[in-house]
Amino acid sequence: MKYFYYSGCSLEGTALEYNISTQAVMQALGIELIELEDWTCCGASAAETLSELLSMVLPARNLALAARMDQDCDFLIPCSACYLNLRKVDEHLGSDEGLLEKINEVLNEEELSYQGGIKSRHLLDVLATDIGPEMIKAKVKRELSGLRIAPYYGCQALRPYGGYDDPEQPSCMEPLIEALGAEVHPWRMGAKCCGAGLMTTKKEVAIELTSALLKAAKGADCIATVCPMCQMNLDSYQKQVSKTGGENLSISVLYLPQLIGMAFGLGEEDLKLGLNMAYTDSLKAKLAEYRVGITHQ
Amino acid sequence: MSEENLTLAEVHEVADPMRVIQEKLRACMQCGTCTGSCANSFAMDYTPRQLWRMVQLGLTDELFNSKTFSLCSSCYYCTLRCPRGLPLTETIHALKQLAVAKGIAEKKGARFYQTFLDTVRRYGRVREMELMARYFMIMKSPMLPLSFTPLGMRLMIKGKVSPEMPKFFGPGKMDAIFRKVKELEASS
Structure with a gap:
């Protein structure tokens, strides 16, 4: 199995641990990731608010870079906003006749072109559909037994373009969590919005949304995320949310590949657990026990 | 008709x-x-x-x-x-x-996104720290940066963002693409 790997901008900065842990887990699974040299921003949620054409051209530029590499494989994208944007290009080509021509007129400035047809897939889709719980279970060195994980999917990994899970009541993360030997925290908040970019422009509104999520996660040891924006909103404002809500709502928030990597026996440094903002002492202690288990095996 | x-x-x-x-x-x-x-x-x-x-x-x-x-x-x-x-x-x-x-967009959101795309035009990718620095400069609000300071400090301690100074002059990596988009949109 091999994929074009599009990490996106956040995974070079605030979500570096998502990037490193994704690559470490893929390597452990024997999956080849082909990095695109010279990739550029997908437009995030900014381009679509300012220019329709730019919001197509920015992701299409990356698809065009892959198209000239003569490799027949899908994109693997860990960031939900990047995934939405890259996938959006092909989703629109079918219904908008002149679009491809316009995109290529712009891309021609860099002597690039795109003809459509490259599949953009979210990391979660690849983990759940292509790899699957069986293959993951086979690589587990130390079960995360006794660990209760709240699966958090967020919005744009599922909507508007999903196809690999129910966009309202997603469940594809559950068998993956169980494959690690961990327990699924039962909640119905997995597909609810974290507030996304409103945390920068309308903080008080976003705080309401993250607050509801953190409250519902009570009783879990950690929340598993698959999006750098969700991660940031859930892990960076816990103090403020706790203060507003009048109760301690601190909880560890880890990226799903970090948890998979822990069960694979990878080290803290391989998974960059030290970079997470919310990584509680109680979870640290629990994970340390699992590691002791590995060395004694 | x-x-x-x-x-x-x-x-x-x-x-x-x-x-x-x-x-x-x-x-x-x-x-x-x-x-x-x-x-x-x-x-x-x-x-x-x-x-x-x-x-x-x-x-x-x-x-x-x-x-x-x-x-x-x-x-x-x-x-x-x-x-x-x-x-x-x-x-x-x-x-x-x-x-x-129409020039009537809500100031905060529109300026944030404009600043965002400006860093993309310049470097091809978003540099998060620079994005926020530029946003604060454009907003000219002394209280706004303060509300993000605790998070910024924690991110810096974790080594997730580097305090780079923004470049305001010189050509950008994606100038040609942004120029062409503007040209096509003006003619449509």
Whole structure:
């Protein structure tokens, strides 16, 4: 199995641990990731608010870079906003006749072109559909037994373009969590919005949304995320949310590949657990026990 | 041909972006599923359902004075559930584009996104620390950076962002692409 790997901008900065842990887990699974040299921003949620054409051209530029590499494989994208944007290009080509021509007129400035047809897939889709719980279970060195994980999917990994899970009541993360030997925290908040970019422009509104999520996660040891924006909103404002809500709502928030990597026996440094903002002492202690288990095996 | 019978393609030719948006929303039957599904409707002055009605009726002043579309966090629940299958989240984006084009966009959001795209034009990728630095400079609000200082400090301690100084002059990596997009949009 091999994929074009599009990490996106956040995974070079605030979500570096998502990037490193994704690559470490893929390597452990024997999956080849082909990095695109010279990739550029997908437009995030900014381009679509300012220019329709730019919001197509920015992701299409990356698809065009892959198209000239003569490799027949899908994109693997860990960031939900990047995934939405890259996938959006092909989703629109079918219904908008002149679009491809316009995109290529712009891309021609860099002597690039795109003809459509490259599949953009979210990391979660690849983990759940292509790899699957069986293959993951086979690589587990130390079960995360006794660990209760709240699966958090967020919005744009599922909507508007999903196809690999129910966009309202997603469940594809559950068998993956169980494959690690961990327990699924039962909640119905997995597909609810974290507030996304409103945390920068309308903080008080976003705080309401993250607050509801953190409250519902009570009783879990950690929340598993698959999006750098969700991660940031859930892990960076816990103090403020706790203060507003009048109760301690601190909880560890880890990226799903970090948890998979822990069960694979990878080290803290391989998974960059030290970079997470919310990584509680109680979870640290629990994970340390699992590691002791590995060395004694 | 009467105006009522224009196809979507013909409306595009008329090149009035508000007409294009109105055409997209013509089938809205005001059921309110969007409002019931919206994560942020609690903070809005007009609900999404009311917003679509204002579009249909051409109440542009009320529409662009409302806080509603700057409160959309693009969760796509309304798009998913709309029984008419209307592209509601995309319509919000189209309204935001129109507000920017008319120069009436809400300052904070529009400037944040403008700053964002400016760093993309310059470097090809977003440098998060620089993005925030530029945003604060443009907003000229002394209190705004303070509200982000604790997070910024923690990110810096973790080595996730580097305090690079922004470059304001010189050519950008993606100048050609941004220029061409502007040129095509001006001619359409």
